[in-house]
Amino acid sequence: MFQINENYLKLPGSYLFSNIAKKVAAYKEANQGAEVISLGIGDVTQPLAPAIIKRLHSAVDEMADAKTFKGYAPDLGYSFLREAIVQNDFKARGVELSVDEIFVSDGAKSDSGNIQEIFGVDNKIAVCDPVYPVYVDTNVMAGRTGAYNPQTERFENVIYMPCTKETGFAPELPSEAPDLIYLCFPNNPTGSTISKSQLQQWVDYANKVGACIIYDAAYEAYITEEDVAHTIYECEGAKTCAIELRSFSKNAGFTGTRLGYTVVPMDLKCKDVSLNALWARRHGTKFNGAPYIIQAAGAAVYTEEGKAQLKEQVGYYQNNAKTILMGLKDAGYTVSGGVNAPYIWLETPNGMTSWEFFDLLLEKANVVGTPGSGFGPSGEGYFRLTAFGTYENTLKAIERIKSI
Numbered sequence: 001m002f003q004i005n006e007n008y009l010k011l012p013g014s015y016l017f018s019n020i021a022k023k024v025a026a027y028k029e030a031n032q033g034a035e036v037i038s039l040g041i042g043d044v045t046q047p048l049a050p051a052i053i054k055r056l057h058s059a060v061d062e063m064a065d066a067k068t069f070k071g072y073a074p075d076l077g078y079s080f081l082r083e084a085i086v087q088n089d090f091k092a093r094g095v096e097l098s099v100d101e102i103f104v105s106d107g108a109k110s111d112s113g114n115i116q117e118i119f120g121v122d123n124k125i126a127v128c129d130p131v132y133p134v135y136v137d138t139n140v141m142a143g144r145t146g147a148y149n150p151q152t153e154r155f156e157n158v159i160y161m162p163c164t165k166e167t168g169f170a171p172e173l174p175s176e177a178p179d180l181i182y183l184c185f186p187n188n189p190t191g192s193t194i195s196k197s198q199l200q201q202w203v204d205y206a207n208k209v210g211a212c213i214i215y216d217a218a219y220e221a222y223i224t225e226e227d228v229a230h231t232i233y234e235c236e237g238a239k240t241c242a243i244e245l246r247s248f249s250k251n252a253g254f255t256g257t258r259l260g261y262t263v264v265p266m267d268l269k270c271k272d273v274s275l276n277a278l279w280a281r282r283h284g285t286k287f288n289g290a291p292y293i294i295q296a297a298g299a300a301v302y303t304e305e306g307k308a309q310l311k312e313q314v315g316y317y318q319n320n321a322k323t324i325l326m327g328l329k330d331a332g333y334t335v336s337g338g339v340n341a342p343y344i345w346l347e348t349p350n351g352m353t354s355w356e357f358f359d360l361l362l363e364k365a366n367v368v369g370t371p372g373s374g375f376g377p378s379g380e381g382y383f384r385l386t387a388f389g390t391y392e393n394t395l396k397a398i399e400r401i402k403s404i
């Protein structure tokens with residue numbers, strides 16, 4: 001008789017956003033005609049920018065002509081895109097990387113889930129609490145954690161780094177040295193971030209204890225403050241201790257189109273084994289490359305036209321973030337985030353639990369958000385709203401929240 005991967009049985013319930021989608025669908029079914037506004041999952045609402053659409057169309061036409069048709073993409077990504085990434089996302093910020101250090105993928109969610117595969121199963125992970133659930137769940141699936149403890153709402157054999165109001169929603173260096181450290185700045189879900197010098201402390205720490213940082217920089221386009229690093233490689237020594245995950249979803253609207261990339265520096269080694277070579281081996285074996293038309297569209301992000309249009313698009317969502325932040329403050333809520341990130345983190349009123357507040361908002365305001373406790377026990381009593389809605393719906397949602 002075959003056996004299953006029993007690690008999956010350690011996972012309580014379903015994936016957070018699937019769970020929320022089911023609840024919302026059930027509510028809509030029971031309340032036909034209810035005009036529900038979703039500020040829950042961080043999914044964009046603005047169409048792809050004209051420069052991207054134009055390139056998408058021309059790339060589709062190329063596929064219709066035998067002379068320009070493309071079959072399998074190079075498994076690590078087309079060099080035109082990897083080159084544009086190196087120049088624009090790194091060189092322009094004073095960071096030298098080579099094209100061979102960039103691995104194009106179908107998005108940061110897959111990369112953030114898959115990257116753990118190149119590490120030993122006995123490695124101990126450290127995660128922020130609250131945390132983007134993919135980091136933890138994929139390590140559970142891989143057998144890198146112990147059982148789930150329903151009392152503590154934590155998995156055994158995982159180092160949790162509480163990010164609370166008291167810590168300014170930033171993690172503190174753990175007392176027990178981890179092997180892998182997941183960091184996401186600007187942060188999902190709290191919308192907070194840390195300064196470049198604070199990030200430098202993490203890099204120094206990782207180099208000192210021999211840990212590898214998995215750095216999720218999916219939200220870097222939302223940084224507005226000067227002393228915040230756009231990439232971990234702005235920190236000295238990061239190339240020997242950090243992998244960076246990047247996305248085209250939040251800066252360019254590719255949530256449905258799927259494109260991302262991972263940086264694995266050549267200098268990142270475990271004894272004399274190169275992690276770059278391991279990830280290349282993994283990518284080559286399990287992935288046939290992001291589609292040509294999508295990579296071509298991705299390269300349009302880095303054209304002058306694309307950059308100008310995306311600055312405006314990110315600005316649109318930043319304005320939503322400000323609208324939510326100010327609106328909720330006016331209404332007496334305690335809120336944070338939203339300045340360097342598209343997420344606003346609010347304290348639930350009157351000691352309500354995160355899920356109680358979720359139900360209240362859904363029923364009384366027809367607004368969907370994400371319960372903080374879904375991201376980990378330190379998120380209990382908090383709630384996340386996203387700035388990725390339309391401006392009109394964002395305004396309407398805030399008005400409705402104010403009136404309950």
Ligand code: MLT
Nearest residue numbers: 040041042043109132188
């Ligand atoms: C979120 O809402 O946390 C994100 O949209 C999830 C993701 O990017 O996969």
